[in-house]
Amino acid sequence: MINRLPGLSLPDRAWSTVRRWAVAWWRILYLGAVVLVLVLSPSSYGRGTRRSLARHLYLDTAPVLLGFTVLAALLSLVLTRIVVVTALSYGLSRYAMEMVIRVLVLELIPLTAALFVAMRATIPNGTQLALLRQSGRFDELRAQGSDPVRVELLPRVVAGVFASITLAALSCVVALVMGYLGVYGFNLAEAEGYTRMFGRVFTPSVTTLFALKTVFFSLTVALIPMAAGLYDAEGSTQPDSELGGLARMFAVLLLIEVASLMGNYY
Template sequence: MLSADTWVRLAGRAGRAPFGWVAGWGRLVWLGAVLIVLALSPSSWRPRARSALAHHVYTDTAPVLPGFTALSALLTLVITRIVVVTAQSYGLSQYALEMVVRVLVLELIPLGAALVVALRCTIPNGAAMATMRQAGHFDRLRAHGVEPLTQEAVPRLVAGVFSTITLAALSSFVGTVLAYLAVYGLTEAGLPAYSRMFGRVFDGTVSLIFVLKTLAFSLAVSVIPIASGLRDKEVKGSRESAALQGLVRMFAVLLVLEAVSLVGNYY
């Protein structure tokens, strides 16, 4: 049987939990805004920072690009074949390619690119930020007159955005071409119908939503893990704790963004 004091303490903790959750998100949003402003500021891009940016852009993009593009191509061929055969059996073959383009290019490829970059690059980068801050690396940089956010955090953030957009753009192009080849083969006969279908899918509103969603995905998977790793009071313990906190918050934001884009595209 719990005592009255125990019940009071539990009630106090339950009452403080929502305020702590809101405060944590507020600090995360503030720090993310600071990082974005620094990334957009020309004064942040001195030669040393540009060198760090080039390094992180290469290491966050080049190793991932071939594998993700190949996986997207394989997924495109498999899904296209399944959808086309299924649509033909129901007499709906005229809608097969439109369904493939909508599912793959509009939804799966941008989300897949964001998740791959997050798991491969930005979440480890966020954990590295927490480790460097706890080890005193940021203090040593300040002692030498170097701003640690500009030198360490901003290049990683920009590299994550660049990697996500590059993977999504290239894989969408490859998927679009392979979907056509899977249905029509190496012929120009299907280009007029395919172009009309593609223009019908990617009208002005859908194209704008696609661009904004891809940009929002890239910012979410880049800003949230790094900002989580930089919050020294709330990121306690090991690199794994920083990575876990960034992962949970990032997935929540991605889910909201995907839901908003679905509403914009289909309602």
Template sequence: MQWLIGWWRTVHLGALLVVLALTPSSYGAHNRREMARHIALGTGPALLGFTVLTTLISLVVIRIVLVTALSYGLSQYALEMVVRVLVLELIPLAAALFAALRCTIPNAAEIAALRARDGWDAWSPQGLQRLRSEVLPRMAASVFCALLMAAVSCVVTLVVAYLLVYGFTSAGFGAYTHTVGRVFSPAVALIFGLKIVFFGLTVALMPIASALDAAPRRLGRASAELQGLVRMFLVILLIEAASLVGNYY
């Protein structure tokens, strides 16, 4: 029962934050400045490092796949496999986890420190105002960080794959776009977009909602932050499993 109540409170707080994010009154002048500041601080330093890291890993993985496929006479399938494995599956998952570690978890720690210092309750009228002024900008920054890192890294990986396969020439652009278009069918593109969005919402909402949850846990040994991370990883796993089912079954 305590486990179910914890999940319900986390989902409830997450839904409340989503409603606040969709409310026009939440975007006053002060909130817009705070949101822009948190987006710049959370996304700027992480974007460059993650892009460089994924580019280096993509270079190694693509090269290994190309050489292996050529040795077995399956070079015509190498590019499609690279796009499916890296762009569809690995990079969105890595971007979500990196955004959680770099942006969301520090934001959740800041929110927990603010609550401990000021003593406000997320369920009170004062807490609702603090959700709008303190929590919503940090949540928006976490979502933006996850989405932007996934989008930029996927584009960079597609460019790197083209250069490794065809080199610095436009001769293979038609065949390359045909292969990528065959992978990104309308159904796969829809699932891919929804997966990135749900990944961003999950890594942004779950740790922050757990930090806001003030329910007593006398019977549990794990802290609220640790339980929030466990729930986040579980939801990410479910989203990834659902996307695999949708893409390949």
């Protein structure tokens, strides 16, 4: 922005940056409210929309399901081994599995699932949405009496949320199983103690925060790339708009993670 407007004074440049920042966040909040209304509206689930929604649910979830499950299993084994060996070296073996669950399941898995869905599904969908808008697809839908947000954006947002929650839930189960196998092996003798320890970690408050964090992660990676694709950044080209949307998405994910850590440990 500074290079494109060299004639502006420093206060004008600062005001322009703040204004663009405020407009971008306002558009995200506004779009989120619109999507919420559409999700709760029965008229959003007509025959054409249902078909599009089912297609996006499948395309955003099924192709990445196996790959992410394998990644989650490998990550679980590696981190479990690191944590257990470190705990043994400091004489804290009794806390090793609890540390694995807190670090892996509570913190890393939901964030990893959200980022994986963002990179594989929602960011490409946001780019595709921008291309559809630029090619005149939205104008065609309006001429036919259809709402482009309802037809093209809503299925992508819902599919992104569904994919993120599904991968997070599945990978948490995989992490718990692989964590147990990594420490105890194929031996069910410790299953009862492992279950009790799991219950001590997942108290009602921790479970509530975990569920809320997963949902907010899913909404963030599903909505912000769509907003970047639906709107051009004021005074910039489309690549800058996508980069700004990516930065805003990571900022929100970081804030959610910090809030979760404060809720769990402070």
